[in-house]
Amino acid sequence: MYELIEKAEIFNVHKMVIKAPEIANSIKPGQFVIIMGNEYSERIPITVSDWNTDTGAITLYVLELGISTLELARMKAGDSLYAVTGPLGIPSEIKNYGTVALGGGCYGIGGIYPIAKACKEAGNKVISIIEARYSSMFYHEKELHAVSDQVLYATSDGSKGKKGKVEDVIGEMLEEGVKIDHAFFMGCTQMLERCSEATRPYAIPTKVALNSIMLDGTGMCGACRVSIGGETKFACVDGPEFDGHKVDWKELNRRKSAYTEHEAVVYQSYSHGCLAEKKLRQEL
Amino acid sequence: MELTAKERMAIERHGMAEQPPDLRNRNFEEVPYGYTPEEAVAEAQRCLNCKKRQCISGCPVEVPIPEFIALVAEEKFAEAARLIKTKNVLPAICGRVCPQETQCEEVCVRGKKDVTKAVAIGNLERFVADYERENNLMEVPELPDKNGFKIAVIGSGPSGLTVAGDLIQLGYEATIYEAFHLGGGVLVYGIPEFRLPKKIVEKEIGALEDLGVKIYYNSVIGRLYKVDDLFNIMGFNAVYIGVGAGLPIFLNVPGMNLNGVFSANEYLTRSNLMKSYLFPKYRTPMVIGKKVAVLGGGNVAMDSARTALRLGAEKVTIVYRRAREQMPARAAEVHHAEEEKIEFRLLSSPVEIYGNEQGWATGMKCQRYELGEPDESGRQRPVPIENSFFEFDCDQVIVAIGGQANPLITATTPDMKVNKWGYIEVDDWGRTNKEFVYAGGDIVTGAATVISAMGAGRRAAKAIHEDLMKETDETLRPPDEEVE
Numbered sequence: 001m002y003e004l005i006e007k008a009e010i011f012n013v014h015k016m017v018i019k020a021p022e023i024a025n026s027i028k029p030g031q032f033v034i035i036m037g038n039e040y041s042e043r044i045p046i047t048v049s050d051w052n053t054d055t056g057a058i059t060l061y062v063l064e065l066g067i068s069t070l071e072l073a074r075m076k077a078g079d080s081l082y083a084v085t086g087p088l089g090i091p092s093e094i095k096n097y098g099t100v101a102l103g104g105g106c107y108g109i110g111g112i113y114p115i116a117k118a119c120k121e122a123g124n125k126v127i128s129i130i131e132a133r134y135s136s137m138f139y140h141e142k143e144l145h146a147v148s149d150q151v152l153y154a155t156s157d158g159s160k161g162k163k164g165k166v167e168d169v170i171g172e173m174l175e176e177g178v179k180i181d182h183a184f185f186m187g188c189t190q191m192l193e194r195c196s197e198a199t200r201p202y203a204i205p206t207k208v209a210l211n212s213i214m215l216d217g218t219g220m221c222g223a224c225r226v227s228i229g230g231e232t233k234f235a236c237v238d239g240p241e242f243d244g245h246k247v248d249w250k251e252l253n254r255r256k257s258a259y260t261e262h263e264a265v266v267y268q269s270y271s272h273g274c275l276a277e278k279k280l281r282q283e284l
Numbered sequence: 285m286e287l288t289a290k291e292r293m294a295i296e297r298h299g300m301a302e303q304p305p306d307l308r309n310r311n312f313e314e315v316p317y318g319y320t321p322e323e324a325v326a327e328a329q330r331c332l333n334c335k336k337r338q339c340i341s342g343c344p345v346e347v348p349i350p351e352f353i354a355l356v357a358e359e360k361f362a363e364a365a366r367l368i369k370t371k372n373v374l375p376a377i378c379g380r381v382c383p384q385e386t387q388c389e390e391v392c393v394r395g396k397k398d399v400t401k402a403v404a405i406g407n408l409e410r411f412v413a414d415y416e417r418e419n420n421l422m423e424v425p426e427l428p429d430k431n432g433f434k435i436a437v438i439g440s441g442p443s444g445l446t447v448a449g450d451l452i453q454l455g456y457e458a459t460i461y462e463a464f465h466l467g468g469g470v471l472v473y474g475i476p477e478f479r480l481p482k483k484i485v486e487k488e489i490g491a492l493e494d495l496g497v498k499i500y501y502n503s504v505i506g507r508l509y510k511v512d513d514l515f516n517i518m519g520f521n522a523v524y525i526g527v528g529a530g531l532p533i534f535l536n537v538p539g540m541n542l543n544g545v546f547s548a549n550e551y552l553t554r555s556n557l558m559k560s561y562l563f564p565k566y567r568t569p570m571v572i573g574k575k576v577a578v579l580g581g582g583n584v585a586m587d588s589a590r591t592a593l594r595l596g597a598e599k600v601t602i603v604y605r606r607a608r609e610q611m612p613a614r615a616a617e618v619h620h621a622e623e624e625k626i627e628f629r630l631l632s633s634p635v636e637i638y639g640n641e642q643g644w645a646t647g648m649k650c651q652r653y654e655l656g657e658p659d660e661s662g663r664q665r666p667v668p669i670e671n672s673f674f675e676f677d678c679d680q681v682i683v684a685i686g687g688q689a690n691p692l693i694t695a696t697t698p699d700m701k702v703n704k705w706g707y708i709e710v711d712d713w714g715r716t717n718k719e720f721v722y723a724g725g726d727i728v729t730g731a732a733t734v735i736s737a738m739g740a741g742r743r744a745a746k747a748i749h750e751d752l753m754k755e756t757d758e759t760l761r762p763p764d765e766e767v768e
Contacts, residue, residue: 022503022508023508026507026508026509031507036465039465040565040566040567041567042558042567042568042569043465043558043568067564067567068567071567082465083465083501083502084502085463085464085465085502085503085504086504086507086508087507087508088504088507215550215553215554215558215568216463216464216473216553217504218463218504218690218692219530219531219690219691219692220529220530220531220532220549220553220690221532221547221549221550221553222531222532222534222546222547222549222550223546223547223550225534225541227541232534232540232541234531237531237691237692251541251643254543254642254643255541255543255643257543258543258544258571259569259571262563262564262569262570262571263569265564
């Protein structure tokens with residue numbers, strides 16, 4: 001059993017600090033875990049945002065999207081998760097690139113933190129760029145500031161930083177002639193694609209952390225297969241990071257949407273259950 | 285009352301009663317019901333107790349077959365189960381999934397002319413193991429004192445369970461690292477409920493845990509610890525690698541990444557391990573195909589096809605490149621699939637999977653094949669026939685044409701020798717080139733059977749015992765140990 005030590009809600013992203021000392025001891029930046037809230041859950045791959053080898057805790061930011069993550073979101077400190085498997089995936093390649101730009105949105109705001117930290121330790125100039133709909137949706141900022149030379153913001157409503165998205169910030173920097181030697185992006189597929197398109201004209205080596213559907217996470221099932229430069233790769237064992245300029249985004253989006261209808265069905269059965277319970281309580 | 289050989293010869297083989305095909309093809313309950321005690325005794329009386337015990341040599345783990353059958357004939361069912369367990373720690377499983385017709389039953393004297401007339405050794409094995417379990421007669425055998433050695437086993441599939449089971453009974457501490465949240469490996473993620481109920485796997489693993497085998501779940505070796513870490517950090521004295529199936533192979537034809545195209549591993553893992561046939565109670569979803577095509581002719585293809593039917597497919601078609609008699613699947617599985625009205629398109633192979641605008645599979649184009657000269661495996665090579673294409677509609681394609689070696693462990697253990705396909709190289713006893721590192725099962729042989737993996741585990745356990753005892757005081761060596 002894996003105890004949930006701390007739980008906090010940042011809009012639809014949920015901070016989960018979990019006791020998993022073996023994972024805390026072996027994980028490296030860019031790797032992920034697969035978690036199950038209970039024995040009925042799906043196996044959900046989640047990037048690890050932070051870890052502490054002294055306390056044996058790992059920090060995850062879970063986007064509530066679908067039933068299994070909703071059930072995770074309902075868990076409270078002191079509860080236990082049914083399964084936490086990891087570390088999985090190949091760690092990010094960390095070296096002294098010069099200037100590194102990291103872009104994060106959604107769960108990727110927390111997700112880029114360990115990569116930024118490792119890049120900083122490797123001697124890079126680190127520019128972190130994070131996006132959200134509005135300013136109150138940012139999180140993990142203090143930590144990110146501590147390992148970045150610069151933290152830039154983008155919000156849809158303009159309430160903090162630039163009005164727009166990460167690719168607008170990075171696009172503007174590149175136009176102004178800021179030299180970026182390497183870029184990492186983490187967030188939803190649409191964001192990864194747009195950011196990759198922003199760095200493409202400048203031929204900046206760009207790594208994106210792909211989030212295709214996974215099952216076992218050890219290469220056994222092939223559910224997570226993605227096309228990279230025309231070659232089929234498994235995101236769980238060959239990735240999760242790939243060259244953002246070579247990803248077949250259309251295929252990735254299509255494969256990710258395979259179970260949209262099922263999500264609706266299961267949500268319905270879940271909310272029906274909730275309604276029934278509510279009604280029962282009212283009657284009592 | 286002792287029967288004469290003539291009387292024994294006069295008894296016909298007892299089949300197992302089964303769920304009728306048109307009932308079972310819509311449920312996940314086990315297909316054969318099992319023997320009654322009367323049937324088991326009558327079947328056991330068919331055994332001639334030959335002097336030359338060929339059946340034992342036909343068994344990869346050398347179960348004392350005539351002896352256990354004699355106990356069945358005397359209605360000593362639990363004793364029979366315990367006798368099997370001296371050689372095979374998972375009899376309820378092997379009784380169900382072993383290909384007896386090419387092993388013990390193939391060489392049975394009663395089946396010399398016709399293997400379907402052999403003594404039903406597998407059925408009897410299943411019966412006694414079920415009898416012992418269902419009547420709560422399972423006993424924890426007495427174990428010798430601990431000898432102080434710690435063994436790490438990677439993977440809780442059939443070979444890993446065998447290694448752990450054998451070594452714990454010799455006084456070792458055995459610890460299994462399993463990547464999934466449940467134990468059993470292919471027994472839980474691969475083989476469907478209707479062929480091997482998961483309760484049985486759970487119970488047999490529980491019996492090993494009762495013996496003191498420790499199982500750490502959710503632990504992916506190669507990532508969490510490297511093989512060397514298991515020695516240096518965790519203090520193990522030997523490591524057995526039994527990680528099983530590798531990466532799935534997809535065909536190199538257009539359309540393989542369309543939605544609705546699955547590897548059999550994914551399809552079966554969703555249904556079996558994640559129980560998506562019970563969706564939405566279990567949250568892992570499964571796309572239900574109406575017209576399903578399964579590529580391949582092995583047991584995994586049969587399992588996939590029969591699962592698709594039970595999940596609600598209207599029509600399931602198996603597409604196989606060679607002829608029926610060349611299908612690697614067990615005869616019983618092919619027979620069950622045919623009974624359930626699964627269609628076979630033999631000597632055919634897809635050249636393209638068609639998709640619609642939304643990117644979902646809609647059909648496939650196949651080419652017909654004919655049999656040519658024999659290849660290295662001795663099977664006649666399938667040769668494509670020119671301009672012999674045909675098409676049919678399918679909204680789901682399950683690819684069950686095998687796999688390649690999983691590199692998770694070998695890539696993080698660079699000083700361990702692998703062959704050109706990435707499978708681990710071992711000697712006859714499972715020793716790798718790395719001292720005190722052993723391997724067996726599919727990660728050595730490529731896809732094979734449960735029992736051959738168990739046989740590899742049995743041999744490796746012997747080698748581990750021999751090698752570690754050599755390292756230590758001679759007096760620690762058990763006096764009756766056979767040195768191979």
